[in-house]
Amino acid sequence: MTSAIRLPVAVLLPGTGSDEVFVRSVFGGPLAALGVPLITPAPVPGKGLAEEFLAELDRLADRYGTVLAGGISFGAHLAAEWAVANPGRCGGLLAALPAWNGESGSAPAAMAATVTADLVADAGVEGALAAAAAGSPGWLGDELGRAWRRHGGGLEAGLRVAAGRRAPTLGELRRVGVPAGVGGCADDPVHPADVARGWAGALPRGRYRETSLAAVGVDREALGRVTVLAFLGALLG
Template identity: 40%
Template sequence: MHSRFDTRTAIVLPGTGSDARFAADAFSAAFESVGLTTIAVEPDPAAVVESYLTALDDAAHRHGRVVVAGISLGAAVAVRWAATNASNTAAVALALPAWTGDPAGSPAALSAEFTARSLREQGLDAVTAAMAASSPPWLARTLRRSWASQWPALPDALDEAARHRSPELHELARLELPAVVVGAVDDAVHPIEVGRQWARALPNCALRTVTLDDIGRDPGCLGRAAVDGLDGPQAQPPSC
């Protein structure tokens, strides 16, 4: 058992349009290395946030204290749940936060809205093909799989994400739990400055950084960076 955690369970929430498989690929190996069993949550595209909150509540009921992790939208849901369930949270790992507070005008919300509209107008096959043509191969493979599994509710899931209000910085400042934020320095959809803001606001937080190429080579770099940050918030960030 890793000395920083008093639990054997970690819950991971995927990002918008993503799935439990990617969340597990990102975190399970690193969490296993420090004695944690990862439960990656499969989103319900008809009610994404509600399905995440239900999974977190169920995990706390079953396991007591848990490590809570999330990617993008999952990070926003994870940190808010942790703030209201601090007694059931051992630590928080937040990867690729997309915006703070109001989503309006943020790159991730605009992208989700555009994709939802395109899906309704053009259908899944056409939009998936366009996405694959303009995305790195690893991302195209991941989204091709998850989008197909969430169809036909996918546009509603994207719209829900685009409307979701993330915590404000003053809300983050009240969360005293051990935390880490992992940002990608070259991700235009999840700006690194959002990650820096979250890390500065959280009182007991480390910031770790990766690149999109790192994630493409091995999504597990997100989990390794998170574990490193939780292990020693004042340590220098490692190369992923």
């Protein structure tokens, strides 16, 4: 049924300090099962991180006409921001682990990004990685090690950009009329599941499903599957 609907190409963005490798590990399999081509832009580290991602969404929408926009954490924020501003070019939304709506304020993810940026400024990328690995599951430490080193000297600035950028408000999300799947993790204190449920409730055609960080640690696609299944529920419901 979904192949007959001809879903557009998916353009999915990574979260703060993350990269396209992680996005593809989460969403590659679930979208391939639907026959949906996946484009995962690499981050351009530094102060222009957000604007470069938004510009890439514009470029790809110009090329393909419409895209299925989405991402993980900060990437989901940017995709939703773009969807609000481009109602005729967004064919759907895949939002995994949104961290706040409106101003970031004291949201746990924003505070964590700021603390990490301060640590990078004081101890460098390698020092920050050592501290992060000490308090993280092994799989997450491995992901951070690859991605943070790739961000390199731009990591601190990118973290501060993400921490201070407003996400769409719930009122703005109510104007996004495309099918939208929102995925959350019930045991993630940095990306509270209540925020993801709030997004799904505000989006007119939003649906929500959740998994756990424990499951993602074993199988990265667990997060992609629940987000894609939520999207299919919105599309077909």
